[in-house]
Amino acid sequence: MTAQTFTKTTEISAVSPPRSRRTLGNRVDGQRRLWNGVAVIAIVVLVFPIYWMINTALSENENLFTRTPRFFPFPISLDSFAGILVDDGFWSALGMSAGVTSVVVIVAVLFGFFAAIAVSRFRFRGGGFIILLVLIVQMIPTEALFISQFRMLDGWSLLNSVGGLSILYVGAIVPFTVWLLRGFIHGIPPELEEAAMVDGCSRFGAFIRVTLPLLGPGIVTASVFSFLQAWNEYTLALVVMTKPGNATLPLWLQTFSSDLSATDWAGIMAGATLISVPVVILFLIVQGRLGAGMMAGAVKG
Structure with a gap:
């Protein structure tokens, strides 16, 4: 070579x-x-x-019962949406769901926020038991509490009311909200507040100016969770809201039928689409902070 x-x-x-x-x-x-x-x-x-x-x-009712499924709604029909928008029951249920959801989001996040601060930033006797109690409460099946919850609201004359249903939702959502926000608060070093206090801030001022802005993603995540639970919940509303005129959107959707007492599938799907619109809008608004909050909550606390 x-x-x-x-x-x-x-x-x-x-x-x-x-x-x-x-x-x-x-x-x-x-x-x-x-x-x-x-x-x-x-x-x-x-x-x-x-x-x-x-x-x-978007399909016509007669096209829904063919043997061959149609994967494209041609011709497109908006009759189902038009029928829902002129239905007074839809607007009544929308107002009921909006009222309950607003109360639940505000109250549940506030209670969960202050409780999470208490168990995360302060050392007191029984703090560990409170955390254990929060976990135990989440393990109890919701169905096991239906009878006692109904009797409680009946005794307080809160059946078929926004306040009564909101109390039950808040009680069901707060434990998870406490656990969620506790993880975010644990991820923020207390030394940041101490440094602000050294610079002249009060304890409350240090918390407002330093810690609270860092908790933004966690608060947004807890708010979205509370919104979804209250907006889509069905079983508790079915037990508590016994009058048709006081139904929430999931309950109203159950009773949506045609004049022939047959299930109007196009109307049900149109109603489900309209119910989903506020959820989609909410996710589009908070998707940035929600993603950051979920990633932070997965590694903290």
Whole structure:
């Protein structure tokens, strides 16, 4: 072998990657394609019910009972949405749900916020028991409390009222809100408040100026959780709101039917679509802070 041939062979070996490296790269690419395919399938599975809900809402009733499913709503019909918007029951249920949800979000977040501060920043006898009690309360099935909750509200004359249903929702949501915000507060070092107090701030001023802004993502996350629980809850409302005129949106959606006493699937799906609109708008508004809050809550506390 001449020196020139040996030099060219050496250069080719130096430039060409080893076979094991190419094999490893192909394996990594194959795994990436596999996981990408799994992700696409998961997204399709999650999005398809929403798509089918909108598809059904935009379809005519006679097209819903054909043997061959229609994946595209042609011709598009808005009759179901028009029928809901002129229904007084929808607006009454919307007002009831909006009132209950507003009260629950404000009260649950405030109570959970102050309780989380107490168990996170102060040392007192029984603090550990309170945290344990919060966990135990979350383990109790909601259905096991229906009878006692109904009798309690009946004794207070709070059945079929915004206040009565809000009390039950707040009691169910506050334990998780305390646990959630406790994780965020634990992730903020107390030394930051102490440094602000050294600079002349009072304890309350240090908390307002230093700690509270850092708790923004946690408060947003707790508010969204409270909103979703109160807006979509069905079983407690079914027990407490016994009068048709005092139904929340999930209860009103259950009773939505056509004049022939048959299930109006297009109307139900149109109502479900309208109920979902405030949730979508809320997520679009707070998606940035909500993502940061969920990531922070996953690693703190």
